[in-house]
Amino acid sequence: MPNKTRVNAAAYALAAAALLTGVCAPAAAAAPDAGAHHHAHHHASHRIPFTAAQVTAEDDGSYRITWDAPGVRRVVVRADGRTVAVGGSSATVNVRGLPAADRQWFDLVPDRGEGLHLADRLVKLQGTVNFRDAGGYRTEDGHWVRMGVVYRSDALNNLTDADLAKLQRLGIAVDYDLRTASERTSGPDRLPAGARHVVADVLGGSGAVSTMPTSPQAAEQMMVGAEKYMVSGDTAKTAYSSVFAGLVEDADGSLYHCTAGKDRTGWASATLLTALGVPRETVMADYLASNDYRAAANAATLAALPPAQAAIYKPLLDVRAEYLDSGFDEVAQKYGTFTAYEKQALGLDSRELHRLKAQLLEG
Template sequence: MKKALLAATAVVASALTASLVVAPAASASGWEWPGRHHDRTSIPFTEATVTAAADGSYALKWNAKGTRHVEIKANGKVVAKGGAQGRATVQGLPAADRQWFDFKADHGQGLHLADRQVKLEGAVNFRDIGGYRTTTGQWVKMGEVYRSDALDKLTANDRAKLQRLRVKTVFDLRTQDERGKDADRVPAGARYVVADVFAGSGSFQTMPKSPDEAVQAMIGAERSMVSGEGGKKAYAQVLDGVRDDRAHAVLFHCTAGKDRTGWADATLLTALGVPQETVLADYLASNDYRKAANEAILSRLPAPQAAVYKPMLDVRPEYLNAGYDEVKAKYGTFDRYLKDGLGLDARELRDLKRDLLVG
């Protein structure tokens, strides 16, 4: 029992701090999302996804409005064809660190896409933040920025894979205590950067006593990520690092890869112009990637205790919405948060979009 409690605490305590002010649940309704512009892209695809299956096959889906023909290649060979809208299943491709597909319609710019998750032996929530369409019709490049849960269990094979994927900068969003107990195993030659989101705020000492208290604690933690000095400094470091390292891939992570990492991801995607509903869906995907790990933790706890821990293992819309509500309350707009909170001015934002968007 004690080991189960410690395992659960290791995952959730990182999102809770002694300095949190518990706030009521909030909704992002009424939030004015930046960048609601008409499409101005040369990319005809409004939808394009790659989903890897356990049997080694890949499910492809696309929608390229205003076109007649779409052709998809893998490893330089045509693996699927169709009309403007379609689906295909591709089998028999050789094993690869990541299998890439080139989507090309009969006119306009194409897309270079892979399954979002990168399968590793020592991490379950490692994925690409790219492959999303923005409100302007541009797309976030894949293979440039990754997000993950803890890296302390990465195997030699994992680290070699990340090296081949060009990961050269790793931002660790965890606390000093977490880093001391479970030190990162980074790929050879990578630059390791501490970006402690909760630096100076102390660690959470008293666990919530009810599911409702747990939910409120998670909401308070999300708000602290936005307005706390540690959070502002850490996320500014991440944005600067992504913008500065143009030749290699960047990785940021925390313990579960869902809360501190989730806000870093939401901040970057929002800055790039990805719609709110897409950002939320990406945030909530941690529930799927961490499903087995979370269920294993909860199964070792008594039912009343599991009920308290579950909200802290989850990601929920109200958690992310609390972050956006804090931005609105403190800064008014997301652009002001980027500029005044994280120090990203208009020129730097243009540079970020130039480097990470296509179309």
């Protein structure tokens, strides 16, 4: 398919998804590259003994904290300077009665090795549904991606003043806007004072929708084509290169987003996590989580449409494993390995990847 046709198809697919998202906006995979992480810390000391750990904020204001730390006998959970729970090498604990906070952090302190500093991945704001931390994942070689450094989100034009104050307290310093010119015009970002806005237009066009799919299968193919364009399209490579150049320079307080926070943003996160050494199944789980975070908004959008039309448009609102798989397929087809994609498409050499990992990995 000629490149111009491909960018138009990608623009139609993602702009259609963005258009639908705005209706109810809140006020075969590439084989793992054996050498893809030759620049990673192959001889990791596994100083962090946790093989799994997660914080989940419950609807009743409590927090569920789970972990696995083989070989550890005791883990102390601390919050706000005090011990709130204690468990063994593998446990699930519930913590209640903590005071309200912008974001509740927990320190998991094992009786040997280094601890973890974790929070619920979702940052709750009034004007977004898919604003979340890009970190909190374990890499294949035993490191962990730091939380509280890089964030991903859906559109920021509906942020309230309270949201902006919260983001300023969280230290958001730079916003990489992956949207088209028409999206930026119709819904300009609201940012905390002092935050820098960087245009990184993945599609490089207006994103105007001149045709819509006429069947669910056609909608699915549009999304697959859009995913492939995000890997090898010229404007996509330029946009993602600018994002990664910024992260390499200074990742702290960085945010990247599109309209729904699932497709263009989803590939940005998939690329970042893969470059850091996070295993593919974890990358996929992070990508698919948009279906959970966007569930209510997507359901409201589809409920407002006639059933036949809703069936056609549902693939545009979803994230699906086959979409992300098609992106990794494109990497394998066009570049051979993920390492080659990092270098040729994103301009990331081993030195820059080392700088990125130094900022974002711990342990």
